[in-house]
Amino acid sequence: MPSSAPAPSDQDIQAIISDHLGLEGPLLPILHALQHSFGHIPAAAHEPIIKALNISRAELHGVISFYHDFRDNPAGRHVVKICRAEACQAVGADALAQATLDKLGLDWHGTTANGAVTIEPVYCLGLCACGPAAMVDDRVIGRVDEARMQRLLQEAGA
Amino acid sequence: MMKIWVPLDSAAKALGADEVAYALAAAANARGIKVQIIRNGSRGMVWLEPLVEVEINGIRHGFGPAAPDDADDILSGSGAKALGPVEDLDWMRRQTRLTFARCGVIDPLSLDEYQANGGLVGLRRAIAMTGQQVVDEVKTSGLRGRGGAGFPTGIKWQTVHDATAPQKYVVCNADEGDSGTFADRMIIEGDPFSLIEGMAIAGLGVGATRGYVYLRSEYPDAIRVLQQAVRIARNGGLLGPDVLGSGRAFDIEVRVGAGAYVCGEETSLLNSLEGKRGVVRAKPPLPALEGFLGRPTVVNNVISLATVPVIFEKGAQHYADFGLGRSRGTVTLQIAGNVARGGLFETAFGMTLDQAVNDIGGGTASGRPVKAVQVGGPLGAYMPVAKFDTPLGYEELDSQGGLIGHAGLVVFDDTADMLGMARFAMEFCAVESCGKCTPCRIGAVRGVETIDRIAAGDGNAIGLLTDLCDTMRDGSLCALGGFTPYPVMSALTHFPDDFARRKEAAE
Numbered sequence: 001m002p003s004s005a006p007a008p009s010d011q012d013i014q015a016i017i018s019d020h021l022g023l024e025g026p027l028l029p030i031l032h033a034l035q036h037s038f039g040h041i042p043a044a045a046h047e048p049i050i051k052a053l054n055i056s057r058a059e060l061h062g063v064i065s066f067y068h069d070f071r072d073n074p075a076g077r078h079v080v081k082i083c084r085a086e087a088c089q090a091v092g093a094d095a096l097a098q099a100t101l102d103k104l105g106l107d108w109h110g111t112t113a114n115g116a117v118t119i120e121p122v123y124c125l126g127l128c129a130c131g132p133a134a135m136v137d138d139r140v141i142g143r144v145d146e147a148r149m150q151r152l153l154q155e156a157g158a
Numbered sequence: 159m160m161k162i163w164v165p166l167d168s169a170a171k172a173l174g175a176d177e178v179a180y181a182l183a184a185a186a187n188a189r190g191i192k193v194q195i196i197r198n199g200s201r202g203m204v205w206l207e208p209l210v211e212v213e214i215n216g217i218r219h220g221f222g223p224a225a226p227d228d229a230d231d232i233l234s235g236s237g238a239k240a241l242g243p244v245e246d247l248d249w250m251r252r253q254t255r256l257t258f259a260r261c262g263v264i265d266p267l268s269l270d271e272y273q274a275n276g277g278l279v280g281l282r283r284a285i286a287m288t289g290q291q292v293v294d295e296v297k298t299s300g301l302r303g304r305g306g307a308g309f310p311t312g313i314k315w316q317t318v319h320d321a322t323a324p325q326k327y328v329v330c331n332a333d334e335g336d337s338g339t340f341a342d343r344m345i346i347e348g349d350p351f352s353l354i355e356g357m358a359i360a361g362l363g364v365g366a367t368r369g370y371v372y373l374r375s376e377y378p379d380a381i382r383v384l385q386q387a388v389r390i391a392r393n394g395g396l397l398g399p400d401v402l403g404s405g406r407a408f409d410i411e412v413r414v415g416a417g418a419y420v421c422g423e424e425t426s427l428l429n430s431l432e433g434k435r436g437v438v439r440a441k442p443p444l445p446a447l448e449g450f451l452g453r454p455t456v457v458n459n460v461i462s463l464a465t466v467p468v469i470f471e472k473g474a475q476h477y478a479d480f481g482l483g484r485s486r487g488t489v490t491l492q493i494a495g496n497v498a499r500g501g502l503f504e505t506a507f508g509m510t511l512d513q514a515v516n517d518i519g520g521g522t523a524s525g526r527p528v529k530a531v532q533v534g535g536p537l538g539a540y541m542p543v544a545k546f547d548t549p550l551g552y553e554e555l556d557s558q559g560g561l562i563g564h565a566g567l568v569v570f571d572d573t574a575d576m577l578g579m580a581r582f583a584m585e586f587c588a589v590e591s592c593g594k595c596t597p598c599r600i601g602a603v604r605g606v607e608t609i610d611r612i613a614a615g616d617g618n619a620i621g622l623l624t625d626l627c628d629t630m631r632d633g634s635l636c637a638l639g640g641f642t643p644y645p646v647m648s649a650l651t652h653f654p655d656d657f658a659r660r661k662e663a664a665e
């Protein structure tokens with residue numbers, strides 16, 4: 001989510017944590033909610049989470065680092081995910097991904113210099129009968145070719 | 159009022175369904191035609207998506223693949239993309255749609271339409287039964303887990319039923335990480351109440367009052383639909399403290415995954431639900447006895463659970479009468495990759511791979527010869543054309559060195575480089591390993607290096623790769639490390655030229 005998101009305030013962080021404390025197994029929902037609001041898991045949230053859930057710093061770090069979704073730093077304003085899994089490979093996803101990375105001069109997880117787009121790999125979007133598949137933020141796109149990708153990147157401001 | 163259906167399914171949206179819906183509304187407005195646009199699930203014919211349907215004299219006629227420019231044709235009921243009555247299409251007529259009977263037919267978020275099409279009949283029947291009778295019905299149906307391992311669902315439920323605990327759970331595994339699979343996503347987007355009803359029946363059967371759906375974050379549309387459906391079900395009295403007036407409670411919470419493939423493994427999933435790293439747990443204890451928060455838990459795949467309502471609606475024997483050998487009922491094939499007609503095709507177990515790929519799927523999309531089909535996701539074997547007479551069934555694939563998994567079929571044409579696919583399997587295992595066992599964590603990294611050596615012309619490395627696969631198969635706790643040898647060794651065994659040609663090129 002956008003790097004233009006508001007800077008996290010302590011109250012906001014606390015409110016998000018408190019909202020989820022009634023759940024069984026609240027940590028992932030808390031992390032998702034923080035990332036949804038701030039575009040990443042702010043370091044300022046670590047201490048309050050540890051206190052609220054009574055877990056160790058190492059445990060929290062272990063969880064955040066285990067999951068591909070959670071970020072320590074904000075991504076670009078838009079995240080473009082390109083499917084790298086087998087069904088998309090069968091219809092040319094490798095070439096599409098390589099061409100896209102080359103064009104932007106980025107490696108996977110890289111962000112364009114203007115901060116507009118972060119490129120991420122994804123392993124299957126459930127669009128395996130209409131690949132190559134991609135996702136721009138929450139929007140799914142099928143049968144993506146290089147021209148289509150070029151338009152998507154332009155729309156995203158890359 | 160003219161009734162028009164435009165799918166809200168992700169695959170349809172990915173191919174422009176939203177734009178088509180807008181164009182239809184605008185065109186109708188311009189022509190002064192009153193229309194009702196219903197967003198339905200997908201019928202499963204992904205190559206025809208967006209597949210728009212228009213009611214003409216009470217019969218639904220299809221148009222597809224529709225583009226915004228086709229709006230006028232669609233409104234006038236003719237044009238080059240008119241397909242005739244949808245139910246008469248070959249793809250529809252040849253299926254046995256039990257689990258997917260309503261998908262694409264109804265408005266996924268209309269509880270009324272759900273009930274008008276057989277919904278809740280099963281749950282009402284289950285409410286009148288004892289827990290043991292519910293479990294017995296599932297046993298009689300012969301239903302086996304559709305998530306991959308094929309474990310008999312009734313036996314799993316029996317274990318949870320027999321356990322005593324202050325709280326039991328039903329956890330739905332909607333992590334669907336396998337490439338080439340989308341049945342879970344389609345049913346959640348197209349008929350979410352069937353999953354909710356199935357979970358409620360499971361809850362009544364085993365004595366669980368709480369359910370969770372662990373749904374992958376890569377499916378934002380499915381997450382939205384399911385969250386809405388749960389709210390509607392609660393408001394409609396289908397979920398909550400008094401399920402359909404039975405006096406018994408069951409409720410569901412939707413939890414979102416965080417992009418780890420291994421969290422589809424049931425014990426890793428439970429750790430993740432608890433807010434831990436998604437590390438695989440050693441079994442025993444079985445999740446059925448010590449699952450979520452250490453309590454007895456049914457963990458079932460989406461399709462396993464969404465099939466339960468029709469079993470109770472039509473009777474277990476009706477379901478069990480379909481199928482082959484010990485694979486009873488229907489399999490929800492997902493035909494994907496380089497294929498002319500890709501999509502979801504539900505049929506009794508027993509169709510051969512050849513029928514599925516060539517007859518139903520129409521061969522490759524590229525028009526080139528089929529080289530291989532990966533059956534059962536990234537941990538499944540690459541089946542060569544020589545094995546295409548294998549019937550689709552749990553034991554039948556197993557005996558051919560494969561596995562049916564979640565029933566995804568990924569088709570590759572003759573340009574596929576099987577050494578590259580073997581390398582990818584190892585790379586994927588290395589990226590997604592939970593890190594608990596060395597053969598998986600380190601072995602997969604070595605696997606990539608070894609395949610690179612083979613690619614560079616080192617023929618001796620082939621023996622090393624074989625040994626490495628043996629070590630991974632024998633020394634891994636779960637199927638991620640344990641089954642990655644399937645795609646690797648099947649590629650090596652059935653397509654040796656792809657591994658040797660490199661060598662010659664280097665010499």
Ligand SMILES: Cc1cc2nc3c(=O)[nH]c(=O)nc-3n(C[C@H](O)[C@H](O)[C@H](O)COP(=O)(O)O)c2cc1C
Pocket residue numbers: 302303304305306307308309311331332333334335336419420421422423424425457458459460462463636637638
């Ligand atoms: C690495 C790995 C990934 C898995 N991914 C899934 C998955 O995405 N969905 C699923 O239902 N089962 C998955 N499974 C199988 C589950 O562990 C488990 O067998 C299944 O959820 C049980 O439900 P079922 O009996 O209804 O199939 C996976 C297993 C492994 C080893």
Ligand code: SF4
Pocket residue numbers: 420438590591592593594595596598599634635636637638639640
């Ligand atoms: S085989 Fe791999 S993923 Fe499975 S438990 Fe071992 S390390 Fe974890």
Ligand code: FES
Pocket residue numbers: 083084085086087088089123124125126127128131133336337338339
């Ligand atoms: S393999 Fe790319 S969407 Fe499934």
